[in-house]
Amino acid sequence: PPQINEDFERVVEWADEVRRLGVRANADTFEDATKARELGAEGIGLCRTEHMFMSPDRLPAVRRMILADTPEARADALEEILPMQQADFEGIFTAMKGLPVTVRLLDPPLHEFLPNLVEQSLLVQRLELTGGDEGELKAARATLAQVKRLHEQNPMLGTRGCRLAMLYPEIPEMQTRAIIRAALAVKEREGETVGVEIMIPLVALEQELQTQRSIVERVVAEEVGDSGLEVLIGTMIELPRAALTADRIARHADFFSFGTNDLTQTGIGISRDDAENGFLAQYIIDHVLERNPFESIDVDGVGQLVEIGVEKGRSAKPGLKTGVCGEHGGDPDSVAFFHGAGLDYVSCSPFRVPIARFAAAKAVLD
Ligand code: PEP
Numbered sequence: 001p002p003q004i005n006e007d008f009e010r011v012v013e014w015a016d017e018v019r020r021l022g023v024r025a026n027a028d029t030f031e032d033a034t035k036a037r038e039l040g041a042e043g044i045g046l047c048r049t050e051h052m053f054m055s056p057d058r059l060p061a062v063r064r065m066i067l068a069d070t071p072e073a074r075a076d077a078l079e080e081i082l083p084m085q086q087a088d089f090e091g092i093f094t095a096m097k098g099l100p101v102t103v104r105l106l107d108p109p110l111h112e113f114l115p116n117l118v119e120q121s122l123l124v125q126r127l128e129l130t131g132g133d134e135g136e137l138k139a140a141r142a143t144l145a146q147v148k149r150l151h152e153q154n155p156m157l158g159t160r161g162c163r164l165a166m167l168y169p170e171i172p173e174m175q176t177r178a179i180i181r182a183a184l185a186v187k188e189r190e191g192e193t194v195g196v197e198i199m200i201p202l203v204a205l206e207q208e209l210q211t212q213r214s215i216v217e218r219v220v221a222e223e224v225g226d227s228g229l230e231v232l233i234g235t236m237i238e239l240p241r242a243a244l245t246a247d248r249i250a251r252h253a254d255f256f257s258f259g260t261n262d263l264t265q266t267g268i269g270i271s272r273d274d275a276e277n278g279f280l281a282q283y284i285i286d287h288v289l290e291r292n293p294f295e296s297i298d299v300d301g302v303g304q305l306v307e308i309g310v311e312k313g314r315s316a317k318p319g320l321k322t323g324v325c326g327e328h329g330g331d332p333d334s335v336a337f338f339h340g341a342g343l344d345y346v347s348c349s350p351f352r353v354p355i356a357r358f359a360a361a362k363a364v365l366d
């Protein structure tokens with residue numbers, strides 16, 4: 001990571017005077033948010049929340065939530081996690097001192113929170129063979145049944161993102177509550193307002209965003225009271241269908257953030273999990289685009305989807321705020337492209353923020 005010394009700081013400040021694009025960071029802990037601010041980030045463009053469900057102290061409750069068979073039991077399990085997530089958000093909001101923070105609601109498929117199919121099958125077999133504790137065997141079988149139910153051949157195109165939230169509305173409810181309570185606590189403590197932006201992932205259809213927005217809005221109204229806290233609700237544009245129907249989606253969005261990792265995966269049809277390895281990596285290098293499209297935006301294809309998304313989104317909602325939060329947000333060539341496409345900001349890993357600040361200035365001067 002670059003060290004910020006005085007000379008370097010002066011040069012990036014010159015860049016700041018020239019650039020039009022805002023530069024935010026992708027950060028999801030107090031430490032990353034603090035680093036992002038030190039490196040000049042003007043907000044957080046993507047706070048992923050999956051780790052807030054994954055840590056060992058929360059996993060048992062998350063698993064209970066997944067195994068629960070009534071909405072009430074699910075909500076009970078989530079209630080246990082709420083204060084812990086609230087504390088996480090308080091840390092992030094405190095570090096950002098009033099700058100905007102885009103929190104993305106839970107994205108990964110639920111099977112990621114369960115033991116894997118093979119391990120769980122082996123556990124059940126072992127308990128059956130050793131004639132172990134009845135209760136333990138029953139629990140292991142119930143988990144196995146759930147693991148099988150949630151198993152998908154193509155999890156990246158499966159029940160993740162807002163699809164999860166459609167099936168388990170208790171999850172966005174709990175997360176929204178944790179976010180708003182954290183923002184109000186920080187506002188009270190620091191005397192500074194918090195720029196809360198709640199983002200719905202993997203939206204393909206207008207109805208998905210409409211439904212999710214109404215859930216988030218309801219909880220916001222319940223929690224905000226007369227505090228005057230303002231909350232924006234927006235969506236990721238990371239599927240071709242969303243980009244192509246951005247005018248309809250924009251009706252329910254206060255902002256768009258382009259998820260160019262998934263948009264590249266689904267736009268070109270290349271698995272992002274395999275792009276670094278083996279045959280596919282070789283194929284990409286030798287035959288596709290000469291450059292890895294997950295590192296530098298594929299201007300002709302995925303780039304066009306971004307341009308269409310911006311144009312259609314703004315045709316329905318003039319001035320709609322748009323950003324990008326895929327890895328491309330810190331790649332200089334991609335930053336130049338996003339500048340040309342008229343985005344408002346890019347968001348990248350904290351250590352790439354200074355590079356993005358330079359690249360955004362260069363895009364103006366070129
Ligand atoms: C994206 O898809 O570009 C994105 C930012 O989300 P994630 O990488 O978490 O899927």
Ligand code: MG
Pocket residue numbers: 238259261262
């Ligand atoms: Mg994504």
